Amino acid sequence: MKVKAVVLTALNEYSVQEIELDPPKENDVRVRMTATGLCMSDLSVINGKLPMPLPMVLGHEGAGVVEEVGSNVTNVQVGDHVITSFIPMCGECYFCLHQEPWLCTATDLFSGMQPDGTSRVKLNGEHIGAFAALGNMAEQIVCPSMCVVRIDKRHNLEAAALVGCGVMTGAGAALNTAKVKPGSSAAVFGCGGVGLSALQGAKIAGANPIIAVDLNDAKLEAAKDFGATHTINASKDPVAQIMEITNGIGVDYAFEVIGIPAVAAQAYAATRRGGTCCMVGAGSPTEEYKFSALEMPLASKKVCGCLYGSTNAKVDFEKLLGFYETGQLDLDRMQSRTYTIDEVKEGFDDMVEGKNIRGVILYK
Numbered sequence: 001m002k003v004k005a006v007v008l009t010a011l012n013e014y015s016v017q018e019i020e021l022d023p024p025k026e027n028d029v030r031v032r033m034t035a036t037g038l039c040m041s042d043l044s045v046i047n048g049k050l051p052m053p054l055p056m057v058l059g060h061e062g063a064g065v066v067e068e069v070g071s072n073v074t075n076v077q078v079g080d081h082v083i084t085s086f087i088p089m090c091g092e093c094y095f096c097l098h099q100e101p102w103l104c105t106a107t108d109l110f111s112g113m114q115p116d117g118t119s120r121v122k123l124n125g126e127h128i129g130a131f132a133a134l135g136n137m138a139e140q141i142v143c144p145s146m147c148v149v150r151i152d153k154r155h156n157l158e159a160a161a162l163v164g165c166g167v168m169t170g171a172g173a174a175l176n177t178a179k180v181k182p183g184s185s186a187a188v189f190g191c192g193g194v195g196l197s198a199l200q201g202a203k204i205a206g207a208n209p210i211i212a213v214d215l216n217d218a219k220l221e222a223a224k225d226f227g228a229t230h231t232i233n234a235s236k237d238p239v240a241q242i243m244e245i246t247n248g249i250g251v252d253y254a255f256e257v258i259g260i261p262a263v264a265a266q267a268y269a270a271t272r273r274g275g276t277c278c279m280v281g282a283g284s285p286t287e288e289y290k291f292s293a294l295e296m297p298l299a300s301k302k303v304c305g306c307l308y309g310s311t312n313a314k315v316d317f318e319k320l321l322g323f324y325e326t327g328q329l330d331l332d333r334m335q336s337r338t339y340t341i342d343e344v345k346e347g348f349d350d351m352v353e354g355k356n357i358r359g360v361i362l363y364k
Protein backbone atom coordinates (compact mmCIF):
# COMPACT_ATOMS: atom_id res chain seq x y z
CA MET A 1 0.00 0.00 0.00
CA LYS A 2 1.31 3.43 -0.96
CA VAL A 3 0.73 6.48 1.26
CA LYS A 4 2.14 9.96 1.74
CA ALA A 5 4.60 10.46 4.59
CA VAL A 6 7.09 13.03 5.83
CA VAL A 7 10.53 11.49 5.29
CA LEU A 8 13.83 12.85 6.62
CA THR A 9 16.41 11.78 4.04
CA ALA A 10 19.43 13.68 5.44
CA LEU A 11 19.94 16.16 8.27
CA ASN A 12 17.69 19.18 7.72
CA GLU A 13 16.32 17.63 4.50
CA TYR A 14 12.79 16.36 4.75
CA SER A 15 9.89 16.24 2.34
CA VAL A 16 6.57 14.58 1.66
CA GLN A 17 7.27 11.31 -0.15
CA GLU A 18 5.23 8.39 -1.31
CA ILE A 19 6.21 5.42 0.84
CA GLU A 20 5.16 1.81 0.58
CA LEU A 21 3.82 0.07 3.68
CA ASP A 22 4.33 -3.67 4.13
CA PRO A 23 1.22 -5.54 5.24
CA PRO A 24 0.96 -5.98 9.03
CA LYS A 25 2.84 -8.99 10.42
CA GLU A 26 1.14 -11.09 13.11
CA ASN A 27 1.74 -8.61 15.97
CA ASP A 28 1.22 -5.41 13.93
CA VAL A 29 -1.65 -3.09 13.25
CA ARG A 30 -2.31 -0.72 10.37
CA VAL A 31 -3.69 2.63 11.47
CA ARG A 32 -5.19 5.39 9.30
CA MET A 33 -3.98 8.54 10.97
CA THR A 34 -6.46 11.30 11.78
CA ALA A 35 -4.01 13.79 13.24
CA THR A 36 -0.29 14.03 13.99
CA GLY A 37 1.22 16.64 16.28
CA LEU A 38 4.43 18.42 15.33
CA CYS A 39 6.68 17.84 18.33
CA MET A 40 9.99 19.45 19.24
CA SER A 41 11.53 15.94 19.25
CA ASP A 42 10.76 15.62 15.53
CA LEU A 43 12.65 18.86 15.01
CA SER A 44 15.52 17.44 17.08
CA VAL A 45 15.69 14.45 14.73
CA ILE A 46 15.62 16.81 11.73
CA ASN A 47 18.52 18.92 13.02
CA GLY A 48 20.52 16.01 14.43
CA LYS A 49 20.19 16.88 18.11
CA LEU A 50 18.58 13.45 18.49
CA PRO A 51 20.79 11.35 16.23
CA MET A 52 18.92 8.69 14.24
CA PRO A 53 19.79 6.50 11.25
CA LEU A 54 18.37 8.02 8.06
CA PRO A 55 16.23 7.97 6.01
CA MET A 56 13.42 7.92 8.54
CA VAL A 57 9.70 8.67 8.55
CA LEU A 58 9.07 11.40 11.14
CA GLY A 59 6.23 11.60 13.67
CA HIS A 60 5.50 10.03 17.03
CA GLU A 61 2.46 11.92 18.42
CA GLY A 62 -0.90 11.09 16.91
CA ALA A 63 -4.24 9.36 16.82
CA GLY A 64 -6.22 7.46 14.25
CA VAL A 65 -8.42 4.50 13.40
CA VAL A 66 -7.33 0.85 13.20
CA GLU A 67 -7.80 -0.46 9.65
CA GLU A 68 -6.17 -3.90 9.83
CA VAL A 69 -4.75 -6.16 12.55
CA GLY A 70 -2.25 -9.03 12.48
CA SER A 71 -3.32 -12.59 13.40
CA ASN A 72 -1.94 -12.41 16.99
CA VAL A 73 -3.36 -9.00 17.86
CA THR A 74 -5.87 -8.99 20.72
CA ASN A 75 -5.70 -5.48 22.26
CA VAL A 76 -7.46 -3.69 19.40
CA GLN A 77 -9.89 -4.47 16.58
CA VAL A 78 -10.56 -2.97 13.17
CA GLY A 79 -12.46 0.28 13.64
CA ASP A 80 -11.06 1.05 17.09
CA HIS A 81 -9.94 4.61 17.79
CA VAL A 82 -6.37 4.69 19.09
CA ILE A 83 -3.66 7.01 20.28
CA THR A 84 -0.15 5.93 19.33
CA SER A 85 2.38 5.49 22.12
CA PHE A 86 6.04 6.10 21.30
CA ILE A 87 6.97 3.69 24.09
CA PRO A 88 5.57 0.21 23.38
CA MET A 89 4.64 -0.90 26.92
CA CYS A 90 5.06 -4.60 26.12
CA GLY A 91 3.88 -5.86 29.50
CA GLU A 92 6.70 -8.39 29.71
CA CYS A 93 10.06 -6.64 30.13
CA TYR A 94 11.65 -5.88 33.51
CA PHE A 95 10.24 -2.34 33.57
CA CYS A 96 6.72 -3.25 32.53
CA LEU A 97 6.66 -6.00 35.15
CA HIS A 98 7.76 -3.48 37.77
CA GLN A 99 4.89 -1.09 36.90
CA GLU A 100 7.18 1.35 35.10
CA PRO A 101 5.92 0.80 31.54
CA TRP A 102 7.16 4.18 30.29
CA LEU A 103 10.65 2.71 30.58
CA CYS A 104 9.72 -0.33 28.44
CA THR A 105 12.64 -1.59 26.39
CA ALA A 106 10.75 -3.59 23.76
CA THR A 107 11.75 -1.13 21.05
CA ASP A 108 14.91 0.89 20.62
CA LEU A 109 13.63 4.46 20.36
CA PHE A 110 16.69 5.51 18.39
CA SER A 111 16.90 2.74 15.79
CA GLY A 112 13.71 3.48 13.88
CA MET A 113 13.08 -0.25 13.65
CA GLN A 114 10.20 -2.42 14.85
CA PRO A 115 10.70 -4.63 17.95
CA ASP A 116 11.85 -7.49 15.68
CA GLY A 117 14.61 -5.28 14.29
CA THR A 118 13.02 -4.89 10.85
CA SER A 119 11.01 -2.17 9.11
CA ARG A 120 7.53 -2.01 7.57
CA VAL A 121 8.24 1.04 5.42
CA LYS A 122 9.88 1.23 2.01
CA LEU A 123 11.12 4.31 0.18
CA ASN A 124 12.05 3.69 -3.47
CA GLY A 125 12.01 -0.06 -2.83
CA GLU A 126 14.38 0.05 0.18
CA HIS A 127 13.28 -0.45 3.80
CA ILE A 128 13.81 2.67 5.93
CA GLY A 129 13.23 3.62 9.58
CA ALA A 130 10.15 5.00 11.33
CA PHE A 131 10.58 7.28 14.34
CA ALA A 132 9.87 5.34 17.56
CA ALA A 133 8.59 2.38 15.46
CA LEU A 134 5.69 4.69 14.53
CA GLY A 135 6.66 7.24 11.90
CA ASN A 136 3.12 8.52 12.16
CA MET A 137 3.59 11.71 10.16
CA ALA A 138 1.97 9.67 7.41
CA GLU A 139 -1.51 9.00 6.07
CA GLN A 140 -1.28 5.43 7.36
CA ILE A 141 1.23 3.47 9.43
CA VAL A 142 2.00 -0.16 10.24
CA CYS A 143 3.26 -0.41 13.80
CA PRO A 144 3.43 -2.87 16.72
CA SER A 145 0.01 -3.41 18.33
CA MET A 146 1.65 -2.67 21.69
CA CYS A 147 2.27 0.89 20.43
CA VAL A 148 -1.43 1.72 20.13
CA VAL A 149 -3.85 2.41 22.97
CA ARG A 150 -7.60 2.15 22.37
CA ILE A 151 -9.71 5.11 23.51
CA ASP A 152 -13.44 5.57 23.76
CA LYS A 153 -15.03 6.54 20.44
CA ARG A 154 -16.81 9.52 22.01
CA HIS A 155 -13.50 11.42 22.19
CA ASN A 156 -12.40 13.90 19.53
CA LEU A 157 -9.51 12.16 17.73
CA GLU A 158 -7.92 15.44 16.64
CA ALA A 159 -7.65 16.60 20.24
CA ALA A 160 -6.63 13.12 21.39
CA ALA A 161 -3.61 13.17 19.09
CA LEU A 162 -1.79 15.62 21.37
CA VAL A 163 -2.09 13.22 24.29
CA GLY A 164 0.26 10.84 22.44
CA CYS A 165 3.36 12.82 23.44
CA GLY A 166 3.38 16.46 24.52
CA VAL A 167 0.32 16.64 26.75
CA MET A 168 1.00 13.29 28.39
CA THR A 169 4.61 14.23 29.00
CA GLY A 170 3.82 17.60 30.58
CA ALA A 171 0.69 16.72 32.52
CA GLY A 172 2.24 13.40 33.55
CA ALA A 173 5.35 15.19 34.85
CA ALA A 174 3.14 16.97 37.38
CA LEU A 175 0.62 14.20 38.08
CA ASN A 176 2.78 11.06 37.89
CA THR A 177 6.47 11.87 38.08
CA ALA A 178 6.52 14.67 40.66
CA LYS A 179 3.11 13.77 42.14
CA VAL A 180 2.23 17.39 42.87
CA LYS A 181 0.14 17.72 46.04
CA PRO A 182 -2.89 20.02 46.52
CA GLY A 183 -1.93 23.40 47.93
CA SER A 184 1.73 23.08 46.97
CA SER A 185 3.69 25.56 44.87
CA ALA A 186 5.03 24.83 41.39
CA ALA A 187 7.12 26.56 38.75
CA VAL A 188 7.42 25.56 35.11
CA PHE A 189 10.48 26.68 33.15
CA GLY A 190 9.60 26.72 29.45
CA CYS A 191 6.07 27.33 28.20
CA GLY A 192 5.86 25.43 24.92
CA GLY A 193 3.31 22.66 24.46
CA VAL A 194 4.88 20.38 27.07
CA GLY A 195 5.39 23.20 29.57
CA LEU A 196 1.81 24.41 29.21
CA SER A 197 0.70 20.81 29.77
CA ALA A 198 2.82 20.69 32.93
CA LEU A 199 1.06 23.87 34.09
CA GLN A 200 -2.28 22.21 33.41
CA GLY A 201 -1.18 19.10 35.29
CA ALA A 202 -0.14 21.22 38.28
CA LYS A 203 -3.53 22.95 38.15
CA ILE A 204 -5.40 19.65 38.04
CA ALA A 205 -3.32 18.51 41.04
CA GLY A 206 -4.42 21.63 42.95
CA ALA A 207 -1.14 23.55 43.14
CA ASN A 208 -1.12 27.27 44.00
CA PRO A 209 0.84 29.33 43.16
CA ILE A 210 1.71 28.03 39.71
CA ILE A 211 4.51 30.09 38.23
CA ALA A 212 5.27 30.13 34.50
CA VAL A 213 8.78 31.10 33.38
CA ASP A 214 9.76 31.84 29.77
CA LEU A 215 11.64 34.39 27.69
CA ASN A 216 8.71 34.87 25.30
CA ASP A 217 6.01 37.23 26.59
CA ALA A 218 3.42 35.79 24.19
CA LYS A 219 3.97 32.34 25.68
CA LEU A 220 3.69 33.78 29.18
CA GLU A 221 0.40 35.39 28.21
CA ALA A 222 -0.80 31.99 26.94
CA ALA A 223 0.39 30.38 30.18
CA LYS A 224 -2.23 32.40 32.08
CA ASP A 225 -4.91 30.59 30.08
CA PHE A 226 -3.49 27.21 31.10
CA GLY A 227 -3.30 27.67 34.86
CA ALA A 228 -0.39 29.99 35.65
CA THR A 229 -1.13 32.25 38.62
CA HIS A 230 2.12 34.17 38.10
CA THR A 231 4.33 34.72 35.05
CA ILE A 232 8.01 35.59 35.00
CA ASN A 233 10.10 36.71 32.05
CA ALA A 234 13.31 34.70 32.49
CA SER A 235 15.46 37.62 31.35
CA LYS A 236 14.89 39.19 34.80
CA ASP A 237 16.42 36.81 37.40
CA PRO A 238 13.63 34.22 37.63
CA VAL A 239 15.07 32.58 40.76
CA ALA A 240 14.94 35.85 42.73
CA GLN A 241 11.38 36.46 41.54
CA ILE A 242 10.28 32.95 42.53
CA MET A 243 11.87 33.44 45.96
CA GLU A 244 9.90 36.65 46.34
CA ILE A 245 6.62 34.94 45.45
CA THR A 246 7.34 32.06 47.86
CA ASN A 247 8.57 34.18 50.79
CA GLY A 248 12.17 33.11 50.30
CA ILE A 249 11.39 29.39 50.48
CA GLY A 250 11.38 28.32 46.84
CA VAL A 251 8.78 26.15 45.10
CA ASP A 252 7.78 22.68 46.20
CA TYR A 253 8.02 21.50 42.59
CA ALA A 254 10.05 22.91 39.71
CA PHE A 255 9.82 21.59 36.15
CA GLU A 256 12.56 22.14 33.58
CA VAL A 257 10.93 21.67 30.18
CA ILE A 258 13.62 22.93 27.80
CA GLY A 259 16.73 20.79 28.30
CA ILE A 260 19.29 23.57 28.74
CA PRO A 261 21.86 23.40 31.59
CA ALA A 262 21.52 27.09 32.54
CA VAL A 263 17.75 26.71 32.84
CA ALA A 264 18.10 23.46 34.79
CA ALA A 265 20.38 25.32 37.23
CA GLN A 266 17.68 27.96 37.69
CA ALA A 267 14.98 25.34 38.21
CA TYR A 268 17.12 23.57 40.80
CA ALA A 269 17.93 26.85 42.58
CA ALA A 270 14.25 27.80 42.64
CA THR A 271 13.28 24.48 44.25
CA ARG A 272 12.83 24.66 48.01
CA ARG A 273 14.97 22.58 50.37
CA GLY A 274 13.55 19.07 50.23
CA GLY A 275 11.47 19.95 47.17
CA THR A 276 11.37 18.19 43.82
CA CYS A 277 13.11 19.38 40.68
CA CYS A 278 11.80 17.47 37.68
CA MET A 279 13.83 17.40 34.46
CA VAL A 280 11.45 17.02 31.52
CA GLY A 281 13.29 18.79 28.68
CA ALA A 282 15.45 16.59 26.45
CA GLY A 283 18.79 18.33 25.97
CA SER A 284 21.88 17.57 23.96
CA PRO A 285 23.69 14.28 24.77
CA THR A 286 26.96 16.23 25.08
CA GLU A 287 25.73 18.73 27.71
CA GLU A 288 25.63 18.12 31.47
CA TYR A 289 23.74 19.30 34.52
CA LYS A 290 25.94 20.11 37.53
CA PHE A 291 25.08 20.12 41.23
CA SER A 292 27.08 21.19 44.25
CA ALA A 293 28.44 18.13 46.05
CA LEU A 294 27.78 19.87 49.37
CA GLU A 295 24.38 21.35 48.63
CA MET A 296 23.00 18.07 47.28
CA PRO A 297 22.86 16.39 50.72
CA LEU A 298 22.36 19.58 52.75
CA ALA A 299 19.39 20.84 50.76
CA SER A 300 18.08 17.31 50.20
CA LYS A 301 16.28 18.29 47.01
CA LYS A 302 14.95 15.46 44.89
CA VAL A 303 16.07 15.66 41.26
CA CYS A 304 14.21 13.36 38.92
CA GLY A 305 14.23 12.71 35.21
CA CYS A 306 10.88 12.44 33.47
CA LEU A 307 10.28 10.39 30.35
CA TYR A 308 6.77 10.49 28.83
CA GLY A 309 5.26 11.81 32.09
CA SER A 310 5.94 8.46 33.78
CA THR A 311 2.82 7.23 32.06
CA ASN A 312 1.02 3.96 32.03
CA ALA A 313 -0.55 4.92 28.72
CA LYS A 314 -3.23 2.26 28.86
CA VAL A 315 -4.70 4.02 31.90
CA ASP A 316 -3.52 7.59 31.55
CA PHE A 317 -4.56 8.40 27.96
CA GLU A 318 -8.21 7.79 28.79
CA LYS A 319 -7.77 9.59 32.14
CA LEU A 320 -6.43 12.73 30.42
CA LEU A 321 -9.26 12.63 27.89
CA GLY A 322 -11.61 12.48 30.88
CA PHE A 323 -10.01 15.68 32.21
CA TYR A 324 -10.51 17.19 28.74
CA GLU A 325 -14.16 16.19 28.81
CA THR A 326 -14.75 17.83 32.19
CA GLY A 327 -12.97 21.01 31.15
CA GLN A 328 -9.98 20.55 33.46
CA LEU A 329 -7.55 19.95 30.60
CA ASP A 330 -7.66 22.30 27.61
CA LEU A 331 -6.60 20.48 24.44
CA ASP A 332 -8.43 22.76 22.01
CA ARG A 333 -6.35 25.85 22.64
CA MET A 334 -3.20 23.71 22.72
CA GLN A 335 -3.84 22.99 19.05
CA SER A 336 -3.06 26.45 17.76
CA ARG A 337 -2.88 25.67 14.03
CA THR A 338 -3.58 22.80 11.69
CA TYR A 339 -1.81 21.89 8.46
CA THR A 340 -2.20 19.44 5.63
CA ILE A 341 0.66 16.98 5.26
CA ASP A 342 1.84 18.97 2.23
CA GLU A 343 2.19 22.04 4.47
CA VAL A 344 4.56 20.29 6.87
CA LYS A 345 7.49 22.63 6.14
CA GLU A 346 5.37 25.61 7.09
CA GLY A 347 4.48 23.74 10.28
CA PHE A 348 8.09 23.20 11.30
CA ASP A 349 9.02 26.77 10.28
CA ASP A 350 6.21 28.06 12.51
CA MET A 351 7.54 25.86 15.33
CA VAL A 352 11.05 27.27 14.96
CA GLU A 353 9.63 30.79 15.03
CA GLY A 354 7.67 29.97 18.20
CA LYS A 355 4.34 30.76 16.54
CA ASN A 356 2.44 27.71 17.74
CA ILE A 357 1.62 26.05 21.02
CA ARG A 358 1.14 22.90 18.99
CA GLY A 359 0.83 22.59 15.24
CA VAL A 360 -1.11 19.57 14.06
CA ILE A 361 -1.27 17.81 10.71
CA LEU A 362 -4.77 16.68 9.74
CA TYR A 363 -5.33 14.09 7.01
CA LYS A 364 -8.24 14.09 4.58
Ligand SMILES: [Zn+2]
Binding pocket: 039, 040, 041, 042, 060, 061, 165, 166
Ligand atom coordinates in the same frame (compact mmCIF):
# COMPACT_ATOMS: atom_id res chain seq x y z
ZN1 LIG B 1 7.16 14.30 21.20
Ligand SMILES: [Zn+2]
Binding pocket: 088, 089, 090, 091, 092, 093, 094, 095, 096, 097, 101, 103, 104, 105, 106
Ligand atom coordinates in the same frame (compact mmCIF):
# COMPACT_ATOMS: atom_id res chain seq x y z
ZN1 LIG C 1 8.02 -3.58 28.36
